[in-house]
Amino acid sequence: MRIVVTNCNTTREMTAEIVRGARAAAGPGTTVTGLTPEWGPESAEGWLDSYLSAAAVLDALRTYPGPPYDAVVMAGFGEHGREGVRELVDVPVVDITEAAAHLACLLGRRYGVVTTLERSRGQIEDSLETAGVARNCAAVVGTGLGVLDLADDERTEAAFLAAAERARGAGAEVLVLGCAGMTGLPRLLGDKLGLPVVDGVGAAVKLAESLVSLGLTTSRAGSYARPREKRRSWGRPTL
Template sequence: MRILVVNPNTTASMTAMIAKAAQAIAGAGTEIVAATSGMGPASIEGYYDEAFALPGLLLEISKAERAGADAAVIACFDDTGLDAARAMATIPILGICEAALSTASFIAKRFTVVTTMERSRVPIEELAWRYGMAGRARIRAADIPVLSLEDANSGARDRLRSEIALAIAEDKAEAIVLGCAGMADLAQTLQREFAMPVIDGVGAAVKQAEALVSLGLTTSKRGAYATPVPKAYAGALAEFAPA
């Protein structure tokens, strides 16, 4: 099967890291196709950035579905554009926050999401409520700019570790969820270091996408996702594409 993993920000180096993490967890017969949005913000840290990321994200998913992708993963923990993408596409669309929280719920009674900035914490709290996890999930912000995760000298990874330690001590967390796609390459290291489950949403979403495709399940076109995209909208998406 072929799974699109799309980074809705424009930072190609982050896409490369996410793609590597996704391919490492994918099954032997799964091809990971990674894409970077061609327009929008360099990082997504809250509601304002999400709004600008949406056209490029939808364009990449539309192109991938036409090219034969069996499912798509939106690699942003805000689940940027998830409902819009599901309304547009017929293939399964996975958000990494929803995938990570559902995975955590299988193995822990209570767990903590450690995300980047405070302005990212509030949208994730709202997602936890939407997904029925508000009573089980605590959300913490480590005050880490997303792009600082790529800089080994920024101290971002040390702040992440400190926040995880606080989650264990203060929240009595039984598992940790990494609240940013830019942390995807840290899950296994942190799991060994803290001797507890550490869940990366990219990996969780890839495995759930594989399951949906194997089961022959696609996005329902009844109810919320029933309305097809008018041709005028589909044409407008193409017009957003960079020359």
């Protein structure tokens, strides 16, 4: 089984970190390949970045030159684009936002999301609402760290623990990592918090493997029905 994991930004070091987390979660026989957009934001941290990154990820998948793949994992928490990718490709598409939330709902009645900047909260809340899993979300809490700040493990751990306590205080029984760059934190912080911590990258990989094993993919009845073929006429933006 081959899974392509798309980073939502152009930072290749982050793609490598995400791929390490995805491979750690993948089962025997699953190959994970990272895909970094050729253009777009170096870190997606707001509405404008998100819309640009969605177009860049769609473009990267539309022109993907690699071998055939069996599933796509979209590693942008709260980012736009998942519906477009589901329309574009013929394989299962799993977004880390909804994957993490769905698994969290199996572990407790209410979950909390710990993310990067406070300004990302509205975007994440909208993404959870669209995915149908917002009802069980107790809180979305920012750490105050930017995406690229997550490389500082000590600072990230301290900020995450402080934000996690706020989420717990709001009623969260399970915590969700609200950024793909936080992959690996469950191993570091799960015991300290006394709560289950769900990493969206690992959750999405396991769900993607399950869908492929069951022979399931995106329905073409209704929402994701294919439009007339126009994709080959798309141009690429000049930046």
